Amino acid sequence: MVETNRQNREGETVKGKLHIIAAVVILFAGMCIIENSAVRSKPVDPADNVSSVYKLVGEFRSVFANLLWIKVDCYHHEFIQNDPDWTHNKDLLGLFKMITALDPRFVEAYSTGTYVLMDGYKDLPKALAYLREGLAANPRSYELNELATVLYAGKLHQPSRALAYAKRAVACAGDDYNRGIAKRTLRSVERMIREENAAKNSRHSR
Amino acid sequence: MARIWIIAKMSLLENSRKQVFHVLCLLMLAVIASSTLLSIFTEGVQIKILKDLCMTCILFGGAALAIALGATGIPNDVESRTIHPIVARPVTRAQYVVGKFLGTLITVAMGIGAMSIAFGMLIYMYQHTFDSFLLMAVLFTLLEVALITAIATAISTFATPAVTTVITFMIYLAGTIKIGYIGGLIEQSTNVLSKGIFLLIYHALPNLECFNLKTALVHHDAIPAAYLGQVATYGICYTAFVLVAGAAYFASREV
Numbered sequence: 001m002v003e004t005n006r007q008n009r010e011g012e013t014v015k016g017k018l019h020i021i022a023a024v025v026i027l028f029a030g031m032c033i034i035e036n037s038a039v040r041s042k043p044v045d046p047a048d049n050v051s052s053v054y055k056l057v058g059e060f061r062s063v064f065a066n067l068l069w070i071k072v073d074c075y076h077h078e079f080i081q082n083d084p085d086w087t088h089n090k091d092l093l094g095l096f097k098m099i100t101a102l103d104p105r106f107v108e109a110y111s112t113g114t115y116v117l118m119d120g121y122k123d124l125p126k127a128l129a130y131l132r133e134g135l136a137a138n139p140r141s142y143e144l145n146e147l148a149t150v151l152y153a154g155k156l157h158q159p160s161r162a163l164a165y166a167k168r169a170v171a172c173a174g175d176d177y178n179r180g181i182a183k184r185t186l187r188s189v190e191r192m193i194r195e196e197n198a199a200k201n202s203r204h205s206r
Numbered sequence: 207m208a209r210i211w212i213i214a215k216m217s218l219l220e221n222s223r224k225q226v227f228h229v230l231c232l233l234m235l236a237v238i239a240s241s242t243l244l245s246i247f248t249e250g251v252q253i254k255i256l257k258d259l260c261m262t263c264i265l266f267g268g269a270a271l272a273i274a275l276g277a278t279g280i281p282n283d284v285e286s287r288t289i290h291p292i293v294a295r296p297v298t299r300a301q302y303v304v305g306k307f308l309g310t311l312i313t314v315a316m317g318i319g320a321m322s323i324a325f326g327m328l329i330y331m332y333q334h335t336f337d338s339f340l341l342m343a344v345l346f347t348l349l350e351v352a353l354i355t356a357i358a359t360a361i362s363t364f365a366t367p368a369v370t371t372v373i374t375f376m377i378y379l380a381g382t383i384k385i386g387y388i389g390g391l392i393e394q395s396t397n398v399l400s401k402g403i404f405l406l407i408y409h410a411l412p413n414l415e416c417f418n419l420k421t422a423l424v425h426h427d428a429i430p431a432a433y434l435g436q437v438a439t440y441g442i443c444y445t446a447f448v449l450v451a452g453a454a455y456f457a458s459r460e461v
Contacts, residue, residue: 020454027447032409038436058382066255
């Protein structure tokens with residue numbers, strides 16, 4: 001009798017353990033399925049790049065980018081005490097690139113870095129490449145679209161290529177002040193295209 | 207349920223009297239308040255930095271509280287033998303573990319609540335409107351912290367507080383880089399065995415990055431409700447999985 005009771009108790013214990021193991025396995029399997037489904041349905045972020053720095057610092061990446069930006073601000077103010085043209089501060093370019101590698105949504109770093117490449121280094125292809133990288137991560141940024149317009153129309157003298165950016169800058173402007181600037185830039189680009197076409201026509205007619 | 211709630215209340219009282227709770231809360235509140243010193247920046251960047259810094263503070267402060275309180279609850283009871291009168295009553299070990307987890311979670315939620323109120327007030331001061339997405343971002347941060355609390359509570363059933371703190375912190379760090387780093391290792395590995403090991407590690411580690419709605423809060427990105435639902439279900443499932451495993455081990459252990 002005692003032996004039967006002991007065997008029953010042991011049987012129940014084994015049964016209980018099996019139930020727990022089954023519960024753990026079912027929860028783990030369910031968790032894996034839900035996780036895979038959540039990862040697949042994650043909204044696509046154009047800023048999700050493949051830089052190893054971006055991957056390695058995980059959730060803290062934007063904080064590191066912000067701290068670097070604060071440092072950039074200190075260096076910038078030290079620099080303009082001696083030279084008012086801040087685009088000559090070429091040493092900051094490395095920091096801008098690190099900031100945008102950590103946080104590709106940092107529009108201000110992209111725009112300031114592009115100005116340094118454009119006016120400081122006078123390297124328009126590199127400035128354009130950097131700006132395009134910024135636009136790929138932030139396609140709806142007013143600042144970057146406006147800067148692309150200035151770069152194409154003002155520096156590269158290609159107003160027809162600047163037109164799309166100028167129109168997008170008007171559409172993305174967040175307030176009336178910026179919208180006013182974007183509209184004036186768009187009008188200038190349209191005027192440049194008209195003048196360019198008129199010059200072409202006059203050349204053809206001659 | 208009533209027994210779990212009694213243990214949770216006891217744990218809440220015990221945790222809210224701990225110095226580490228007060229110090230961490232005050233420290234994080236001071237960091238959030240000092241974010242206003244960033245007013246030297248242009249307004250767009252200032253609000254971006256403010257939101258980034260405050261959300262990270264809430265998350266990091268919550269995680270630190272969860273690890274510090276979760277790692278000490280059960281081992282302290284075992285060490286001081288206050289667990290004996292509890293387990294002598296009609297309370298199962300599983301109920302005790304879940305009660306301890308709930309008590310710790312409520313304490314951490316109180317700290318996160320205080321930090322979130324301070325953050326919400328700062329945002330209102332700068333934007334003159336209340337950002338409704340802030341509440342959603344804080345709720346998902348709380349879910350992430352609940353997961354970390356569950357991990358700390360489960361590990362504390364078999365390890366000392368120091369070991370629990372170290373292991374939980376390492377799991378927390380690994381969980382934040384899981385998709386980018388371990389996901390990349392799985393893609394790159396050609397060997398079936400190594401791929402299998404990486405897959406096991408990938409799924410065993412918590413995916414903490416999916417709870418991060420900070421970028422969406424800063425840039426006003428739209429997040430589909432279906433995705434939020436899946437992430438919430440995943441968080442609850444993982445928490446339950448860890449607690450069941452921890453309670454199962456604790457039930458078979460001598461105290």
